[in-house]
Each structure stands twice: as structure tokens, then as C-alpha cells.
Amino acid sequence: MPIDLATIDGKPLIQVRDRAGTGLPFSKGIMATSLLVTGIPTDRAYRIAADVAKTLHRSGRSEIRSDKLAEVAVAAIEAGAGSVFAQRYQAWRRAKRLGLPLVVCMAGAPGVGKSTIATRLALRLGINRVVTTDAIREVLRTVIPTAVLPELHVSSYEPAGETPLAQETHGFALQMRAVSAATGAVARRMVIEGRSVILEGVHLLPGAIRNQLEEHDARAIVVERLLTLNDEAIHAGHLQKRMRALPGRGGSRHLAHFEKIRAVQDELRRVAREAGVPEHDIGHPEDLTQSIVDEVTSHALAESVR
Numbered sequence: 075m076p077i078d079l080a081t082i083d084g085k086p087l088i089q090v091r092d093r094a095g096t097g098l099p100f101s102k103g104i105m106a107t108s109l110l111v112t113g114i115p116t117d118r119a120y121r122i123a124a125d126v127a128k129t130l131h132r133s134g135r136s137e138i139r140s141d142k143l144a145e146v147a148v149a150a151i152e153a154g155a156g157s158v159f160a161q162r163y164q165a166w167r168r169a170k171r172l173g174l175p176l177v178v179c180m181a182g183a184p185g186v187g188k189s190t191i192a193t194r195l196a197l198r199l200g201i202n203r204v205v206t207t208d209a210i211r212e213v214l215r216t217v218i219p220t221a222v223l224p225e226l227h228v229s230s231y232e233p234a235g236e237t238p239l240a241q242e243t244h245g246f247a248l249q250m251r252a253v254s255a256a257t258g259a260v261a262r263r264m265v266i267e268g269r270s271v272i273l274e275g276v277h278l279l280p281g282a283i284r285n286q287l288e289e290h291d292a293r294a295i296v297v298e299r300l301l302t303l304n305d306e307a308i309h310a311g312h313l314q315k316r317m318r319a320l321p322g323r324g325g326s327r328h329l330a331h332f333e334k335i336r337a338v339q340d341e342l343r344r345v346a347r348e349a350g351v352p353e354h355d356i357g358h359p360e361d362l363t364q365s366i367v368d369e370v371t372s373h374a375l376a377e378s379v380r
Contacts, residue, residue, distance in 0.1 A: 174295050179298040207276065262287065299354050
């Protein structure tokens with residue numbers, strides 16, 4: 075049994091009962107992970123979770139309702155991190171209680187760091203499904219021959235010109251339409267099943283997934299961001315690091331087409347502005363996680379009063 079699910083000082087496990095009466099053992103690890111969404115640093119989140127565990131065991135109880143556990147957690151967060159983080163935790167719980175699937179879309183040019191950000195964001199938001207448009211493109215390549223759609227069988231930046239998305243007949247635009255449509259189908263499937271997902275990739279046209287899901291009966295919460303790197307030196311550094319650490323991802327080809335990749339970013343930025351999709355420069359220290367959480371809770375508040 076994992077150490078965070080083991081008994082403490084020989085005391086029995088404490089069962090956490092949800093609203094349906096289902097019980098699961100209290101876990102410090104799960105509690106700590108749930109606190110990350112507030113922006114609390116990982117080490118402090120684990121200390122707070124340990125404080126919650128101590129409080130529960132001192133109470134001598136063998137089980138606790140999930141809403142009462144949340145009250146204990148809020149008190150521990152206020153003591154260990156402050157009222158701002160406690161309020162964020164409460165707002166996120168209110169949003170989650172609505173039961174609406176969450177679809178987070180992160181578009182961006184190759185090499186800006188989308189995959190890294192998506193992995194970290196998935197942990198903080200408690201989402202265990204991350205789908206990349208590169209993976210969807212690979213599946214499409216197995217069923218759509220080169221003779222039918224040759225643009226699908228080259229890298230996203232290779233067909234790019236000075237305005238890669240603006241030209242209706244442009245190769246990248248054709249590739250994006252095909253992959254974006256398939257990605258939208260995946261998003262709809264997730265929403266139908268009531269599952270949350272993070273979508274990331276260069277083929278996510280800003281505003282497209284939101285438009286595809288806008289009228290869906292499941293009323294998913296869709297949050298979109300365009301991830302960019304305004305600093306060319308940092309962007310090139312990402313690609314150089316990829317070339318050394320992940321030679322299979324074609325870092326040398328990325329660097330050879332760096333100007334075209336920057337053109338892709340410029341055009342994605344233009345489309346994002348027209349679609350009202352916020353841009354997040356990864357080179358700046360603003361908290362992307364918190365901006366997404368704030369948007370989700372804002373959507374949830376609007377849904378709760380519908």
C-alpha cells in the first residue's frame with residue numbers, strides 16, 4: 075500500500091464519504107495535489123496536506139464527509155498559506171461541483187513549450203487526459219493517403235509562407251483544417267462522456283473548439299489560450315534544447331525553418347486576437363494556471379445562475 079494511504083501510528087484509515095455515500099481512504103497525496111490548483115507551491119501543499127491528516131487523526135473519527143473535509147482543508151490552507159489561497163480553493167470546489175466537463179485548449183507554434191505546460195497544468199487541474207494534435211495528425215496520416223491530402227504528410231511549418239493561415243489555399247491552412255476537425259471530434263466525444271481534457275498543439279485554431287462545442291447539450295466549460303514566446307532567443311533556445319534532448323522530434327529541422335515557425339506564431343496571434351482568445355507569453359512569469367482557474371470559476375458562476 076502507498077505510504078500516504080497507510081495507517082498513522084497504528085490508527086485505522088479514515089474513510090472520506092462523498093455525497094453519494096461512496097467511501098475512499100483519505101490520502102495526503104491526493105489532498106496535496108488538489109491544493110496545487112490554488113497556486114500553492116508543491117512543498118507547501120504537502121505540508122498543508124500533512125496538517126489536515128494530523129487534524130483528522132487527532133479527532134479520532136473513522137470517517138468524514140467530503141464537505142466537512144473541505145472545511146478542515148480550508149482552515150489548514152488559511153493557516154499555512156493565507157486567506158487568498160483558501161478562497162481560491164473554495165471557488166474551485168464550487169466550480170467542480172457543477173459537474174461540467176472542462177476542455178482546455180492550448181495553441182501555439184512549434185517549440186514554445188506547449189507539451190511541458192500541458193503536463194504541468196494537467197497535474198494542477200487534476201485532469202488525466204492530454205491530447206496532442208500531433209498525435210491526431212499521425213492517426214489521420216494512416217487513413218488519408220498522400221495523394222489525397224499531401225499537406226497532411228509534411229511538418230506543420232514546412233509549407234508555411236509569410237502568412238501561413240491567411241491564404242485560403244495554403245498547405246498549412248489545409249493541414250490545420252483537417253487536424254482541427256478531428257480534434258474537435260475528440261473534444262465532442264470527451265464532452266459526451268462527461269470527461270475533462272487538455273488539448274494542445276499547433277493545429278488548434280484559436281476559437282475553433284469553443285465554436286464547435288458552444289451549442290453542445292453538455293454545456294462544457296471551454297478555456298482557450300494561445301501560448302507564445304515573444305523573445306526569439308528564448309524560442310530558439312527551446313528548439314536547440316529539444317534537438318539535444320529529443321533528437322527524434324526534429325529539432326534541427328525546426329531551427330532550419332525558424333523564420334517560418336515565427337511566421338506561424340504571428341499569424342496564430344492575429345487569429346487569436348480576432349477570436350478573442352487570450353495570449354500568454356511563456357517568457358513572462360504570470361501564473362497561467364491561476365488565469366485558467368479564474369476563468370473556469372467565472373464560467374461556473376455564470377452557469378450556476380442560469
